[in-house]
Amino acid sequence: MNRKQSESQKKLLNGVRPSRIVYPILIGIAVVVYMIGKEVDSNTLSLVELSWQSLFWLFLALVMMIIRDLGYMARLRILTDKQFSWRKSFRIIMLWEFTSAITPSAIGGTSVAILYLNKEGLKVGRSSAVVMSTSFLDELYFILMFPILILFLDSNQLFMTDAANQSMWLNSLLYFALLGYLVKTIYFIVLTYGLFWNPRGLKWLLLWIFKLPVLRKWKRGANQAGSDIIESSKELRQKPFSFWLKAFMATFWSWTARYWVVNVILLAFMFQGYKLSDHIMIFARQLVMWIMMLVSPTPGGSGFSEWVFTKYLGEFLPSVGVAATIALIWRLISYYPYLIIGVLILPKWIKKHFSD
Template structure:
C-alpha cells in the first residue's frame, strides 16, 4: 500500500509533531488562569487543604490512570493475539494518546493509529481492523453504560444544576446527550455491520475516509487495505465469544478507571461526605461531559474541558474557585502526562521507523 510513500508519511507525521503540544498547553493554561483569577479568593484557598490524606488520594488517582492504560495495553495484546509485547503495546498506546491529545476531540488519534500499528509490524488491513475493533469496543461500553445509568439515576438531577444562570443550559444537555447517544449508536451499528456482516461496506467507508485531505495521497492504496480488512474481518468473525469478552472487559476497566479519576480527586479534598449515589452521579455526568468534549474544536478538548468541568461538576464543590482548581488538578493527572510522554517517545519512534 502507498502508506509507505515518504511524502505521505511525512505529511501525516507533520500533523502530530511534538511541537504541537504548545497549543493545547497554552489554551488549557489560559482558560484555567482566567477561571482562577476570576473565582479564586482567600475563602477558596482556605477550603483547599493539602495533607497526607490528599497525597494518598492523588496517588490513587494516578493509579487509576495506570489501570486505564494497562486496560488499553491488555486490549491491544488481546486483539493482536499476543503478537505485541507489553513494551510495544505501551509505546503504541502512548503514541495514540499523544495524538489524541494534540488533535481536536472529534478527530482523535484513530487515523494515525493505523500507521503506528503498521510500522510496528502489522499489515495495513489488520491494523485497520484492529483500530476499528477498538472503536467498536469503546462505543459498546458507552452504548451499554449510558442507558444503565439513566435507568438507575434521577434524570432531572443528571441534567440539572443549582448553579445560578445555568439551569436552562443544562436542561438542553438532555437533548444534546440524546442526539450524541444516537450518533454513537449509529456509528456502532455501522461498525458492527461492517466488521461482522458486510466488510465490503466497511471497505467502501475506508475509501471514503481516505478522501480526506490529510489522507488523500493514500487513496490508491486504500483499496488494497480494504481487501485486507475483508480478510481480517473473516478472522475476527471466527474469534470465539471468550476473545471478545476479554477484550471488552479490558475496555470496561480502562474507561471505568478513567472516569473514576475525578471521583478520587474529589475524595482527596473532602468538602462534604459524598454518598455512593453522589459518586455514581459524578461518574454519570462524566459520560455526558464526554459527549460535549467530542465536539470541542480545540486540541484534546483543551480549555473547553476545564470550562465544562467547572460548570457541570460544580454542584459537588463548595465554590466556583474550588471547581476551577479541581479542573486544573484533573487535567494535570489525566491529560498533560500524555503530552510529555509523547514528546519523549515520538521522535525516537520516528527515527527508528522512518530515518535510516
C-alpha cells in the same frame, strides 16, 4: 515500501509533531487561569488544602490512570494475539494517547494509530482490524453504560434539568447528550454491520456519502477507510466469543478507571462531603461529559474540558474557583502526562522507523 507511501506516512506524522503540545497546554491553562482569576476570593484557596490524606488520594488517582493504561495495553495484546510485548504495547498506547491529546477530540488518533501498529510489526490489514476493534469496543462501552445509568439514576439530577437550573446551557444538556448518544449509536451500528456482515456495502456507503460537495475533498480518505474495513472484517469474523469478552473486559476496566480519577481527586479535598450516590452521579456525569467533548474543536478538548468540568461538576464543589482548581489538577493527572511522555517517545520512534 515505495517512496510515495513513505512520504505519505511522514506527512501523516507531521500532524503529530511534538511542538504541537504547546497549543493544548496554553489553551487549557488560559481557561483555568481565567476562571480562577474571575471567581477566586480570599476564602477560596483555603478550601483546597494539601494534607497527607489528600496526597494519598491524589496518588490513588495516579494509580487509576495506571490501571486505565494497563487495561488498554492488555486489550492491545489480546487483539494482537499477544504478538506485542508489554513494553511494546506501552510504547504504542503512549504514542496513540499523545496523538489523541494534540488533535481535536472529534478527529482523535485513529489514522496515525494504524501507522504505529504497522511500523511495530503488524501488516496494514491487521493493523486496521485492531484499530477498528478498539473503536468497536469503546463504542460498545458507551452504548451499554449510558442507558444503564439513566435507568438507575434520577435523569433530572443527571442532566440538571430541575427547576433550580434554568440556564439555556443546562436545559439544552439533555438534548445535547441524547443527540450525542444517537450519533454514537448510529456509528456503532454502521461499524458493526460493516465489520461483521457487509464490509463492501459499508465502503460503498462511505464513498456515496463523500461524493457530497462539502465532503468531496476527503473522498480519498473515505476510500482508504472502506478498504481498511474490508481487510478488518476478514480478520475479525473468525474470532470466538471468548476473544471479544476478554477484550471488552479490558475496555471496561480502562474506561471505568479513567472516570474514577475525578471521584478520587474529589475525595482528596472533600472527603467527608460525599455519599455513595454522589460518587455514582459524578461518574455518570463524566460519561455525559465525554460525549460532549467529542465535538470540541480544540486539541484534546483543551479549554472546553476544563470549562465543562466547572459547569457540570461544580455542583459538588463549594465554588467555581475551587472547581477550576480541581479541573486543573484533573487535567494534570489525566491529560498532561501523555503530552510529556509522547514528546519523549515520538522523536526516537520516528528516527527508528523512518531513518533513511
